[in-house]
Amino acid sequence: MDFPKIKSEAVADWERFRNNQKTHILVGTATCGRAAGAIDVLDTLMQKIEQRGIDAEIAQVGCMGHCYAEPLVIISKPGSPAIIYGYVTTGMASVLVDNCLLKDDPCLEFALGALEENELIPTIYDMPRFEYENRLILRNCGDIDPQNINHYIVNGGYAALESIFKMTQEDVIDQIKKSGLRGRGGGGFSTGQKWEITKNAGGKSTYVICNADEGDPGAFMDRAVLESDPHSVIEGMIIAAYAVGAAQGYVYVRAEYPLAVETVQHAIDQAKDMGFLGQSIMGSKFNFEIEVFRGSGAFVCGEETALIASIEGKRGMPHNRPPYPATEGLFGMPTVVNNVKTFATVPLIIENGADWFSAIGTESSKGTAVFALAGKVVNTGLVEVPMGTTLRNVINDVGGGVPHHKKFKAVQIGGPSGGCLPESALDLPVDFDSLKEAGAIFGSGGMVVLDEDNCMVEAARYFLDFTQKESCGKCTMCRLGTKHMLDMLQEIVNGNGKMEYLELLTDLAEDIEEGSLCALGKTAPNPVLTTLRYFHDEYEAHIIEKRCPALQCKNLIAYYILPDKCERSCDACVGVCTAEAIFSGKKRIKVVDQDKCVKCDTCVAACPPEYNAIIRMSPASSVPETEKRPEKAKK
Amino acid sequence: MAQKKVKLTIDGQKVEAKPGDMILWAALDSDIFIPNLCAIKEKEHPQTGCRLCFVEIEGRDKPVTACSEPVAEGMVVTTDSERIDRIRHTAFELLMSNHNVDCANCSKNKSCALQDISAKLKFKLKSKRLPSIVRMLPIDDSHPLFTYDPNKCVLCGKCVWACEKMGAGELQFAFRGIDTVISTLGGVPLVDSECKGCLDCVSVCPVGALVPHKT
Ligand SMILES: Cc1cc2nc3c(=O)[nH]c(=O)nc-3n(C[C@H](O)[C@H](O)[C@H](O)COP(=O)(O)O)c2cc1C
Ligand code: FES
Numbered sequence: 001m002d003f004p005k006i007k008s009e010a011v012a013d014w015e016r017f018r019n020n021q022k023t024h025i026l027v028g029t030a031t032c033g034r035a036a037g038a039i040d041v042l043d044t045l046m047q048k049i050e051q052r053g054i055d056a057e058i059a060q061v062g063c064m065g066h067c068y069a070e071p072l073v074i075i076s077k078p079g080s081p082a083i084i085y086g087y088v089t090t091g092m093a094s095v096l097v098d099n100c101l102l103k104d105d106p107c108l109e110f111a112l113g114a115l116e117e118n119e120l121i122p123t124i125y126d127m128p129r130f131e132y133e134n135r136l137i138l139r140n141c142g143d144i145d146p147q148n149i150n151h152y153i154v155n156g157g158y159a160a161l162e163s164i165f166k167m168t169q170e171d172v173i174d175q176i177k178k179s180g181l182r183g184r185g186g187g188g189f190s191t192g193q194k195w196e197i198t199k200n201a202g203g204k205s206t207y208v209i210c211n212a213d214e215g216d217p218g219a220f221m222d223r224a225v226l227e228s229d230p231h232s233v234i235e236g237m238i239i240a241a242y243a244v245g246a247a248q249g250y251v252y253v254r255a256e257y258p259l260a261v262e263t264v265q266h267a268i269d270q271a272k273d274m275g276f277l278g279q280s281i282m283g284s285k286f287n288f289e290i291e292v293f294r295g296s297g298a299f300v301c302g303e304e305t306a307l308i309a310s311i312e313g314k315r316g317m318p319h320n321r322p323p324y325p326a327t328e329g330l331f332g333m334p335t336v337v338n339n340v341k342t343f344a345t346v347p348l349i350i351e352n353g354a355d356w357f358s359a360i361g362t363e364s365s366k367g368t369a370v371f372a373l374a375g376k377v378v379n380t381g382l383v384e385v386p387m388g389t390t391l392r393n394v395i396n397d398v399g400g401g402v403p404h405h406k407k408f409k410a411v412q413i414g415g416p417s418g419g420c421l422p423e424s425a426l427d428l429p430v431d432f433d434s435l436k437e438a439g440a441i442f443g444s445g446g447m448v449v450l451d452e453d454n455c456m457v458e459a460a461r462y463f464l465d466f467t468q469k470e471s472c473g474k475c476t477m478c479r480l481g482t483k484h485m486l487d488m489l490q491e492i493v494n495g496n497g498k499m500e501y502l503e504l505l506t507d508l509a510e511d512i513e514e515g516s517l518c519a520l521g522k523t524a525p526n527p528v529l530t531t532l533r534y535f536h537d538e539y540e541a542h543i544i545e546k547r548c549p550a551l552q553c554k555n556l557i558a559y560y561i562l563p564d565k566c567e568r569s570c571d572a573c574v575g576v577c578t579a580e581a582i583f584s585g586k587k588r589i590k591v592v593d594q595d596k597c598v599k600c601d602t603c604v605a606a607c608p609p610e611y612n613a614i615i616r617m618s619p620a621s622s623v624p625e626t627e628k629r630p631e632k633a634k635k
Numbered sequence: 636m637a638q639k640k641v642k643l644t645i646d647g648q649k650v651e652a653k654p655g656d657m658i659l660w661a662a663l664d665s666d667i668f669i670p671n672l673c674a675i676k677e678k679e680h681p682q683t684g685c686r687l688c689f690v691e692i693e694g695r696d697k698p699v700t701a702c703s704e705p706v707a708e709g710m711v712v713t714t715d716s717e718r719i720d721r722i723r724h725t726a727f728e729l730l731m732s733n734h735n736v737d738c739a740n741c742s743k744n745k746s747c748a749l750q751d752i753s754a755k756l757k758f759k760l761k762s763k764r765l766p767s768i769v770r771m772l773p774i775d776d777s778h779p780l781f782t783y784d785p786n787k788c789v790l791c792g793k794c795v796w797a798c799e800k801m802g803a804g805e806l807q808f809a810f811r812g813i814d815t816v817i818s819t820l821g822g823v824p825l826v827d828s829e830c831k832g833c834l835d836c837v838s839v840c841p842v843g844a845l846v847p848h849k850t
Contacts, residue, residue, distance in 0.1 A: 298811065315808055320683040320703045473790060473808060473815025476686045480729035483813045484765055504764060511725040514698070515686045 001275040001283045003162055010150035016057075017151070023056035023101060024082075025049075026074040028142055030063040030227040031259050032220065032381070036070035037089070044090040045073070048097040056101060062228020064142030065135075066124075067381030069112060072142075075100060081118035085110045129398040134360070135384045136368045137184075137344045141228035146263050149270040152231040158276055160350035161235050164242055165284045169199060172243040176346065178354035180366035185211055185302075185339030186414070186443045187519070188365070188432035191346075194336060197326040199244040201334035208241045208249040208288075209330065209337045211307060215254065215299035216415035217466065219446040221370045222340035224382055226253065226260040229344070230267035234290065236343030238277065239350060240336050241288040248289055250330075252307055255294040265292050299416075299470035303518050304329075304337040306472065317472045318518035341370055341445075361387035365431035373399045375448040376406065383447075385430070392426040395449055406451040409550075410534070412459065414443025416466040417523035419530035420450070420459060439530040441523055455552035456535040457542055461489035463527040471520065478521030481512040485528060493553045497543040506532060551616040554599045558620035563589045565613035573603040573614060585627045593629050594620075643710040652706045657681065659688055659701040662714060669714050670723060670752045672730075672841050673791035674702035682792045686726040687752070690714050698722060720756075727752060728762035733813075734842070735769045735786035736760050741843040748841035749789070772816070777824035781837050781847050785816050788844035792817075794836035801835050817844075 018024065027033070027042045042060065049056055064072050069086030075096065076082035083106060085096065092110055099105040106120065113124035124130070135141070144151035152158070164172050177192025198206060210233060214222040226233060237249050251268075253261050268290050271277040279287050293311050300306050301316040308330050310316040329335025345367060349357045358366045365387040371394065374380050378400030385394055391411060395401065402408045410420040419440030421428070428434045432442045450459060468482040485508055488501045509525030516522045532539065541547045548556040561573070561582070568588040581596035582603060590613075592603075607614045617623050640651040645662050652661035660676055662669050672685035681703040688701040693711035698719055701712075713719070731749070738744045738760070753760050761767075775783040790808070794817060798806040805828045809818035819828035837845045 300811075317808065319680055320700065469812045471812045471815075473811055474682070474684045474792070476684065476726045476729050476789075479790070479813065479815060480733055480768075481725070483768060484729070484732065487766075487768070508725065511722055515689065515722040515726060517683055517686070 003158075003282065006274065007153060010153040013148070013150040014154040017059065017145070017148075021078055023054070023075070023077045025056055025058040026061045027058070028062065028064050028070065028072040029060040030224055031257070032063050032067045032224065033070045033072065034259070038071035040090050041071045041073065041088050041093045044093040045097060048094055049101070052097060052102055054097070054101050059145050060147070061144060062141050062146050063138075063224040063382060065138060065382040065384075066112065066379070068379050072112075074115065076115075077101070080104075080106060081120065082115040083108075083121070084112045084115060084124060086112040129379065129383070129400075132385050132389055132393050132398050133383065134368055134386050136348055136360075137225065137232075137341045137370050138382060138384050139229070139348070140232065141224060141382075144229065146228050146230055147266055149231060149267065149274060152229065156351060157231050157347070158235055158282075160347035161238055161276065162282055164239055164350060165282060165286070169243050169245065172239065172350070173199065175354045176243070176349060179349045179357040180354075180361075181342065181345060181349060181357065182365060182432060183339055184341035184345070184370070184445070185337075186441065188442055191338060191342055194326055194338070195240060195243050197324075198334045198336045201327040203333040205248070205331075205333050206244050206246040207330045207333060207335040208237050208244065208246045209304075209307070209311070209325075209335060210237055210249070210251040210340060210343055211302060211304065211337055212251055212253040212257075212260065212340045213295050213299075213302035213307060214257075214340075214444065215297070215302045215470070216444045216446045218374045218448060219372045219415060219444045221372050221382060221445050223257050223260050225340050225344055226251075226257070227263050230264045231271065232344040232347060233264075233340050234267055234271055234277070236338075236346035237290060238281065238288055239346050240338065240343065242286055244334070244336055246336070247287055248291070250291050250293045250311060252293045252295050252301075252311065254297045254301075256297050261292055261294060268292065298472075299466075300472045300518075300520055303520060305518070307337065308335065315472075317474045318520070320517060362429060362431045364433050369430055369442075369445065371430075371445045371447040373447050373449070375412075376402050376408075376451040376454070377449040378403050387431045388429040390427050390429055391421070394430060394447070395426070399449070402449060402451050406453065408449070409452050409454055410450045410456060410459070410531075412440075412448040412450060412463070412527070413446070414441035414523075414526070415446045416463045416470075417441065417520065417526050418443045418446065418463075419526045420456060420534065421530065422534040425534075439526060439533060441526065443523075453550055453552065455493070455548050455550040456531045456538045457489065457548075458493050458550075458552055460527045460531040461486065461493055464489060464524065467520065467524040471524075472518075475517035475521060477512045477516040478518075478524060481508050481516075482521070482524050484508060485512075485525065489528070492539065492542050493548075493555070495542065495546045495553070495555045497539075499540075499543055501543070502532065502536075502539055546619040546621070548618045551618050553618075556620060557599065557616045557618045558594055558623040559592045559597055559599065559603065560615055560617050560623045560626075561590045561592055562613045562615060565611055566590050567608075567611045567613070570608065570611070572606040572608060576602045576606040578602070583629050585630075591626050591629070594623065594626075641706045641708050641710075643706050643708070643712060645712040646714050654706070656706050657702055658690060658704050658706055658710075658712055661706050662690075662701065662712070667714060668755055669701050670727070670756060671702060672748055672752075672789055673793065675793060675796060675839070678796055682796075685730070685789065685791055687723050689719050689722050691716055691719060723756070724758055727756075727758045728765050730789050731760055732762055732765040733768050734789065735771070735784070736767075741787070742846045742849060743843035747843060768813070775825050776848070777826035778830065778832075779826070779848070780832050780834060781825075781845060783817070783825060784844050784846075787842055788817055789842055790815060790817065791841060793839040793841065794845055797835040797839045801831070801833050803829055803831055803833075805829050806836060 182188040306316040585591040670687040673682040689698040
């Protein structure tokens with residue numbers, strides 16, 4: 001293989017993509033963009049450009065991280081700064097073509113910011129989030145065309161791979177060990193150590209598996225990396241394979257990620273065509289193949305032993321560890337299982353050195369953390385910050401805080417079996433160990449922000465409902481223990497809870513943690529334990545006062561129309577109430593018939609904001625006595 | 636060449652076992668009781684599903700399942716401590732809360748592993764703190780030779796192993812969470828499955844879930 005030649009060809013290709021002589025348009029078409037309508041925007045742009053006979057290159061890139069503002073379009077015209085536009089609709093796309101491309105109006109009203117310094121508008125790097133963000137794992141995401149291997153190569157891709165062939169297997173493992181890299185799949189085990197154990201296990205054959213099951217609801221970091229920069233993961237896997245002496249690798253992607261599956265497969269084919277995969281890789285004596293395996297989509301299949309069972313064609317059920325996959329994994333052979341982000345980090349460490357990497361982050365957790373910010377936060381989307389950044393910085397500065405002037409209540413970290421941490425924990429540095437100490441887990445990197453309108457008992461119930469349904473059913477603790485806990489939580493949110501439940505919940509939680517077969521069960525009680533620890537008063541309010549402080553639990557609230565706020569001649573609430581529970585009382589003031597109300601919340605939304613006359617009250621019994629529906633209207 | 640035996644201590648008693656043997660078998664062979672429902676000696680990988688066989692090992696900070704922990708020279712094992720009793724009692728209560736306790740009418744009465752554990756460890760068959768969550772699912776009595784009662788099943792997986800071992804592989808775990816059951820392939824009634832009627836599953840069932848028809 002002639003790598004210098006490949007590189008210079010890649011440069012030429014990149015120049016065509018990014019030169020300044022021509023107008024370039026980039027559209028973010030990862031799944032997050034598509035869900036917001038990016039494909040329609042792309043189609044409109046292409047049609048319009050053709051109609052108008054404009055000479056412009058249009059290309060698709062992956063996730064840019066600003067998922068809250070999807071669809072995103074970047075336009076760079078010769079002579080003007082590149083500008084990123086957000087919330088682009090097909091209508092806006094037409095306007096952009098006519099006004100920005102055809103004429104010279106940069107349409108700043110649609111712009112999020114510029115990508116380079118200029119005199120017109122601030123750059124997006126002036127946003128507070130960029131003070132904290134450090135995009136290593138997401139280094140290329142949204143900047144390159146994931147379908148084009150040249151784009152990866154130009155940005156330093158496969159240089160790390162080239163350099164390892166001058167190193168021994170032990171050298172590679174040493175570098176990774178020295179870097180302090182810990183697995184990004186949740187457990188945080190030392191990656192170098194895992195590779196070393198695998199290599200020394202001395203099996204007849206050895207495997208490398210990339211875990212891209214990502215079953216956590218709301219998490220999409222791994223999907224974004226695979227869809228936006230697949231070669232970074234592939235390169236990491238090849239380096240791992242070299243280090244442990246594996247000839248076969250698998251990327252285990254959930255079948256619900258069709259675009260990721262397609263993108264990775266395409267990238268594998270390209271890498272193979274160019275000699276980065278397959279026989280005698282880059283001219284060396286090393287051979288390695290990668291196959292994409294589509295998972296069935298069960299959450300538990302992300303657990304490494306269940307994942308391996310699933311590839312072997314068995315039911316995705318975890319088994320006892322030891323034996324760990326590192327010594328007895330796929331088909332009984334030593335197997336490295338690492339997360340997508342772990343692999344994507346590896347080439348950077350090889351390229352820049354272990355010391356460079358270990359200088360980022362905290363004492364025990366090196367490098368960066370990627371989070372999928374979701375829930376009650378302004379800037380939902382992907383965030384990458386150095387380990388050790390505080391939760392407050394992530395949520396308020398990068399995430400832009402809680403919208404609509406609502407009060408922050410909790411942040412749920414680590415996926416469905418993570419913990420809910422309160423305001424007082426916001427100064428915690430995000431790393432593997434401090435999160436664990438606070439009762440949460442690093443987990444997959446899901447981060448859901450909850451505000452004053454979220455009931456913490458209901459939140460715990462919601463997450464436990466998920467883990468109970470996803471329990472593989474093999475072990476008693478997880479299958480039945482979480483069911484009993486869930487039943488109690490359900491009773492509490494229904495208003496039938498008893499104080500002795502709280503002790504039983506804690507006792508069961510501790511036993512499930514200690515006695516479960518796999519980490520699904522061991523961590524499932526976390527949402528309950530943390531809410532009991534930090535939001536005990538909400539449990540008590542539900543049980544003792546039958547009151548839901550967040551006014552969320554249906555059984556504990558009632559709707560009330562404030563007579564002095566009701567506009568009387570407006571019938572909006574009456575009109576939308578499908579249960580026919582609202583009637584016009586004396587002086588046409590609207591009244592809720594509590595017996596008929598199904599608590600659908602539609603009337604609250606319908607009541608014009610200038611009146612704001614409908615409120616939720618808890619306990620339900622606290623609603624003032626209202627007049628009864630007149631007999632004749634009752635019928 | 637005979638392998639050298641491993642010497643260990645279980646509950647203060649000196650015990651010898653073959654290298655690679657699990658603690659559970661070493662203990663049972665020496666008449667030391669450790670509750671268990673899912674362990675099968677010949678099975679290559681222990682099921683570790685019932686969570687009853689916890690023991691403590693000196694020097695380890697966490698209890699381990701005896702069915703999956705190999706013996707080691709000089710190992711000191713405790714099968715009964717406050718900590719062990721708490722976990723296995725909870726596991727037992729959980730199993731019983733989802734078990735249709737109807738001993739008087741059960742053909743496994745007096746030969747049931749649950750009754751045995753209950754008697755030996757003085758655990759009540761009906762839990763005081765956990766309500767019964769038995770769902771009273773339909774019983775499959777379609778087969779001419781035996782019956783499957785999911786309301787008595789503890790999902791130990793022994794029947795799945797037995798069926799696979801004899802080459803039929805008809806019995807499988809199906810569904811997830813509380814809905815997990817033992818099912819035939821495709822969920823057909825037993826009589827319509829490829830069951831060859833060997834009754835191996837019935838003979839390994841520790842409880843009254845798989846029982847021969849009363850004659
Ligand atoms: C219920 C459950 C689900 C999991 N899901 C994932 C997943 O989606 N992706 C992942 O990388 N690891 C997941 N893990 C962790 C894996 O078992 C394993 O530790 C990880 O893939 C190792 O990679 P790492 O060392 O790079 O973190 C899960 C674990 C459990 C218990
Ligand atoms: S006998 Fe060990 S877990 Fe069931």
